[in-house]
Amino acid sequence: MKLLEVKNLKTYFNISSGQVKAVDDVSFDLDYGESLGLVGESGCGKTTSALSIVQLLPKEGKIYGGEILLEGVNLAELNDGEMQKYRWNDISLVFQGAMNALNPVMRIGDQIAEAIVLHQKVSMKEALIKAGDILELVEMPRDRLMNYPHEFSGGMKQRVMIAMALACDPKIIIGDEPTTALDVMVQAQILNLIEKLRKEFNMGFILITHDLSILTETCDKIAIMYAGKIVEIAESEELFKKPVHPYTNKLIGCFPDMNGERKLKEGIEGAPPNMLELPSGCLFAPRCEFASDICHQSMPETVEVGPNHYVACHKWEEMINGQ
Ligand SMILES: Nc1ncnc2c1ncn2[C@@H]1O[C@H](COP(=O)(O)OP(=O)(O)OP(=O)(O)O)[C@@H](O)[C@H]1O
Ligand code: SF4
Ligand SMILES: [Mg+2]
The missing domain is CATH 3.40.50.300 (P-loop containing nucleotide triphosphate hydrolases)
Known part of the structure; x- marks a missing residue:
């Protein structure tokens, strides 16, 4: 199939x-x-x-x-x-300009973790650990979880969106x-990352x-x-x-x-x-x-x-x- x-x-x-x-x-x-x-x-x-x-x-x-x-x-x-x-x-979707959908007054880690909690039966604490794991997957250090969107470049924000798309292990x-x-x-870097x-x-x-x-x-x-x-x-x-x-x-x-x-x-x-x-x-x-x-x-x-x-x-x- x-x-x-x-x-x-x-x-x-x-x-x-x-x-x-x-x-x-x-x-x-x-x-x-x-x-x-x-x-x-x-x-x-x-x-x-x-x-x-x-x-x-x-x-x-x-x-x-x-x-x-x-x-x-x-x-x-x-x-x-x-x-x-x-x-x-x-199935998850990353759209053009998705990075603009990030909440400017919320830490990146909390935003990723919230997305995980919304779709999977895990606690916020577990979700934050997973958020750190997937941030590393998109080649960003996990301490960036504590940062706000304005502290990231456009490319980094789009990486965060890819991390969010990966958060629930989609097929x-x-x-x-x-x-x-x-x-x-x-x-090119982001497309290579998605490929990997x-x-x-x-x-x-x-x-x-x-x-x-x-x-x-x-x-x-x-x-x-x-x-x-x-x-x-x-x-x-x-x-x-x-x-x-x-x-x-x-x-x-x-x-x-x-x-x-x-x-x-x-x-x-x-x-x-x-x-x-x-x-x-x-x-x-x-x-x-x-x-x-x-x-x-x-x-x-x-x-x-x-x-x-x-x-x-x-x-x-x-x-x-x-x-
Ligand atoms: N909400 C809508 N109401 C009416 N027509 C729509 C709506 N959304 C899209 N369309 C029409 O459907 C067709 C396909 O649009 P779609 O957005 O899927 O194209 P696209 O290939 O993604 O284009 P682009 O490269 O500009 O993003 C177009 O003719 C568009 O005008
Ligand atoms: S030759 Fe051109 S017009 Fe004719 S079917 Fe092919 S694409 Fe269409
Ligand atoms: Mg389109």
Whole structure:
């Protein structure tokens, strides 16, 4: 059994101007100790996918279909009370700017310990010992437990948030742009740290980012999202060496050197579609240089084009042969 299987997930937002299909028929899985990168432009549904998994959607959002199987248990069917058993204990979320959620007038140690007491049946004293242990795990001395948030740098605060996410020994950590606000060096240190912990504890890790270049060394496999759908998913090496979907190719083309200069070479022409007025057929067609009639008429099916490599493009064979 896989650690996590997301099958045909559909999460939509109902707003006054209509329905936004933020996540539409998305499927992927994650094994113990495995890491998955979820990448795509702003608004493609990355955060909504994460919030669906932990069932923390805003009130306008609702899961309309599909399954989220955590070790076989369908989280999508649970009510909030039942879900609380899994949130933080089994799956925890580190989001962008999470460090700003720290309480400025409370010592770091008390904040971590409180989070532990909230989810596990331990005393505050035991929780404080555990808080010290996990602070050491994120490579900070345990005497920092006594400090207040303003005594930490941004990178250190984000480390504290990772410590909190680890507090209940989760099986999966989801990082939603966990390092975006930090400088490149600190970003790399934190991602390396998460990598180390993932391997040590055999955890699953989902890293959400709009920056494909940070995934090269971090993730075992990568899912490319576009306008609410996964258009390509493959093992990282395969994806970088043999990208098939035109959108993946464009995204990779944006980063001239995956290991060096990380600046965008050129953007991708055009913009993602208005989610309230989606085009018919392939959602990427308005921006795709290979689009033909069939692309504008029908939505491409997802096809397995190689081992563990899936693509949703009518012209996948031509794309492969053109390489
Ligand atoms: N509370 C909400 N109400 C209505 N629409 C929403 C809400 N939250 C998100 N959306 C819409 O759902 C779609 C997906 O948003 P989401 O935040 O998941 O994208 P994202 O890929 O995480 O983007 P970013 O890279 O900017 O964080 C967008 O079109 C967004 O406008
Ligand atoms: S289906 Fe057509 S429009 Fe869509 S990505 Fe493939 S070639 Fe481009
Ligand atoms: Mg987001």
